[in-house]
Amino acid sequence: MSGRAVVIDRPGALRVGRAERVEPGPAEALIQVAYSGICGSDRELFTGGRPDGLVRYPVIPGHEWSGTVLAAGSEVDPSYVDRRVVGEGFRGCGVCDACRRGENNLCGDGYDETGFTRPGGWADQLVLPARLLHLLPADADLRAAAVLEPSACAAEACLRLGAATGERVAVVGGGSLGLLATQLLSCSGPAELVVVEPKSSRAELAVECGATSVITPRDALQRVGRFDAVLEAADGAGAADLATRLARRGGRVALTGVPSADDSVSSAHLVTSQITVHTVFGAPSRAWTHAVRMFSCGRLDPGLIVSHEFPLNEAATALSALRNPHSDVVKVLLKP
Structure with missing residues (x-):
């Protein structure tokens, strides 16, 4: 054919x-x-x-x-x-x-x-x-x-992050991956689910996807150390560093973006705050299974x-x- x-x-x-x-x-x-x-x-x-x-x-x-x-x-x-x-x-x-x-x-x-x-x-x-x-x-x-392929990538980040019911969670980036991750993370029953996104036009959609609030990166600097789990899906300069700063001491971070080679994260901050960092490159089979199940049952x-x-x-x-x-x-x- x-x-x-x-x-x-x-x-x-x-x-x-x-x-x-x-x-x-x-x-x-x-x-x-x-x-x-x-x-x-x-x-x-x-x-x-x-x-x-x-x-x-x-x-x-x-x-x-x-x-x-x-x-x-x-x-x-x-x-x-x-x-x-x-x-x-x-x-x-x-x-x-x-x-x-x-x-x-x-x-x-x-x-x-x-x-x-x-x-x-x-x-x-x-x-x-x-x-x-x-x-x-x-x-x-x-x-x-x-859109299940990026959903699977988001699912892998969420599975690695392991957000539990009642935790404070942040998503850095309100693009496709961040909004899909927000939908998936909202299913865990977080006490707070904040999306960090500079474009105000994304706020309504982020709330529809399950965010409890949407703030700018500048406003996010006032919430450093607040969150139990942070998922970065922004891919821009400084996004990974912001995600690690938002996490509380002993918190968890999942990074999905691929920024430029000169972007940096403070290893001293990671060590002294004992932050666990997960990185995600695409979606393995288990993430696909999770995303497809969530879609098929109507949760995604x-x-x-x-x-x-x-x-x-x-x-x-x-x-x-x-x-x-x-x-x-x-x-x-x-x-x-």
């Missing part, structure tokens, strides 16, 4: 054209893509800002997607056909020490991920190993489900953060919308 696909041949060179005919191998499934998301790492693909080793040009982007199984290989359960699905991006080998520990996002066989080193979901169709699929309810909202609604949709042939326009720092863009979807 064939269709259209967005291809980035090299940094700055994007085109929409016919995709090569794809058929699933014995252990693979062919998916009709319903929606595909765009995030900052896709923008890096286009600009050339993706770190060495984490991209292979030319590439069809799209690590965030949802769809329906069109066909299944001979080794795949035939009941998968016609099921609504999402799929993990990391192509872990499954046999190295990291994969056997459940850290398939850190596979010892090297980095390999859908949408970066393998064809992704900015296309009409996508082939994926069936072992990476997560089945959704028959009536699942595929528009919302397309990723669709809340979708602000813009574009047809597949307007992918360049969609990327431009994401680049505008003054826009009201939160999560952008492409709809093949």
